[in-house]
Structure formats: structure tokens, C-alpha cells
Amino acid sequence: MESRIVGQTVPLVELKLRAGETVYTQSGGLMYQTEGIKMSTNAKGGVMRSLGRIFTGESIFMAHYTAEKDGAIVAFSSTVPGSIVSVNLSGNNSLIIQKGSFLCAENNVETKVIFTKRFSAGLFGGEGFILQQTTGQGTLFLEIDGDYIEKTLGPGEVLKVDSGNVVAFETTVSYEIETIKGLGNIFLGGEGLFLTKLTGPGKVILQSQNFQDFANRLIPFMPSSNN
Numbered sequence: 001m002e003s004r005i006v007g008q009t010v011p012l013v014e015l016k017l018r019a020g021e022t023v024y025t026q027s028g029g030l031m032y033q034t035e036g037i038k039m040s041t042n043a044k045g046g047v048m049r050s051l052g053r054i055f056t057g058e059s060i061f062m063a064h065y066t067a068e069k070d071g072a073i074v075a076f077s078s079t080v081p082g083s084i085v086s087v088n089l090s091g092n093n094s095l096i097i098q099k100g101s102f103l104c105a106e107n108n109v110e111t112k113v114i115f116t117k118r119f120s121a122g123l124f125g126g127e128g129f130i131l132q133q134t135t136g137q138g139t140l141f142l143e144i145d146g147d148y149i150e151k152t153l154g155p156g157e158v159l160k161v162d163s164g165n166v167v168a169f170e171t172t173v174s175y176e177i178e179t180i181k182g183l184g185n186i187f188l189g190g191e192g193l194f195l196t197k198l199t200g201p202g203k204v205i206l207q208s209q210n211f212q213d214f215a216n217r218l219i220p221f222m223p224s225s226n227n
Contacts, residue, residue, distance in 0.1 A: 003086060010081050013076055017065075017066075017071075022065065025103065026062060026063070026102070029076045033072075036069040039063060076104045076141070085142050087142060091136075091137055095169070096173075098167055100143070102142065106139050109138040147207070147209075150206070151203070152200075156200065158200075159200075160196065166196050169202060169203065178196075
């Protein structure tokens with residue numbers, strides 16, 4: 001498989017497949033395809049795993065695209081202004097990703113729902129109790145709101161991040177929520193009550209934009225039925 005990212009504001013990933021290669025995405029992710037692509041839709045990973053995807057913001061069913069000839073092309077677009085990043089998975093590495101960040105992947109990449117290890121992280125972390133773990137061998141494409149930032153943490157190194165800006169992290173990175181200290185900071189700082197605390201070793205992927213915060217800022221400017 002060959003891939004290239006097209007566009008900058010709301011980019012897409014274009015995949016050129018060899019005969020027999022398959023990629024999958026959640027339903028509705030297709031941008032365009034050429035002749036020689038066969039589509040099929042199923043509950044990848046079984047019914048129970050598929051039902052779990054509801055809580056991660058994805059559809060129950062996944063759309064699979066298989067090349068019937070060499071050079072067939074299929075493309076998937078991001079949903080908001082931002083970036084697309086590719087991650088190469090092997091049997092030795094795995095990623096925990098936040099809901100909504102999965103765009104598409106090769107068929108050998110598996111995704112499954114996991115629960116956060118700490119109750120406080122699930123309750124206050126901004127991503128609910130459920131995240132996704134990706135495993136297998138192949139290329140995974142993530143959708144980033146805004147720009148892509150990558151950090152590599154050393155053993156015991158700590159990075160504190162606004163929860164909505166965390167995209168993914170390796171399974172070697174521990175994940176918990178820390179309360180912002182000081183009443184003045186809580187009520188006047190404008191950053192909410194909690195930060196996500198990530199402790200290395202391992203790689204962390206961040207996004208410069210929290211689209212939920214951006215959408216919330218637009219609400220006061222939206223026309224209401226009372227006007």
C-alpha cells in the first residue's frame with residue numbers, strides 16, 4: 001500500500017492498493033475511489049466489540065475497501081480542519097487512542113474498546129470511561145484537530161495536558177487525571193478543574209485544537225429561536 005496526504009485545511013489520505021489489499025474505516029468516511037475497489041460492510045471484530053464502538057464515537061459497522069486490481073485508489077477525508085497522521089504498528093507496539101481520532105487502517109490492524117484503569121480518569125478526563133486500543137501489524141491513520149504534536153517521554157517523565165488535546169499514547173505511558181491546585185486557578189484560570197497527567201516512558205500524540213472547546217465558543221454567536 002502507498003499513501004499520501006492531500007490538502008492542508010481539511011486534509012484527506014489517499015491510498016493506492018495492490019490487488020487483494022484491504023483497508024477499513026467507519027461508515028461515512030469515504031471521500032472517493034477509483035474503479036477496481038470492492039466495498040463490504042460488517043461488524044469488524046464481532047458484535048460485542050462493535051457495540052463497544054458506540055461509546056467511542058464510532059459507528060457499529062466498519063466499511064472495508066478491497067482492491068481487485070493493482071493501483072486502485074481509495075481516499076478518506078478528515079471531518080474538521082486539522083491534520084492526518086500515519087502510525088506504523090508492529091506486534092511490539094500498541095496505541096491507546098481517544099474517541100473520534102480513528103480515521104482508517106489496514107485490515108491487519110485491530111481496534112478494541114478498553115476502560116480507563118483509574119475511575120477518576122474516566123470520570124473527569126473528558127473522554128468518558130472508554131478509550132480504544134489499537135494492535136496488530138500495519139498502518140493506522142489518525143485524525144488530528146489542528147496541528148500534530150509528538151512528544152517522547154523518558155522513564156518517569158511527566159507531561160500534563162488539557163484532556164481534549166490528547167490524541168493517543170503508547171501503552172507504556174500511564175494515564176491519570178490531576179486536579180488543578182488553588183481555588184483562584186480553578187475559578188479564574190479558565191482551564192477547568194482537571195489536567196491529564198501522562199507519565200513515561202513512551203510516545204504521546206497531541207493535537208493543538210480541542211474542537212469541542214472551539215464549538216462551545218461558537219455557541220454564544222449562534223442565532224436562537226428567540227431572536
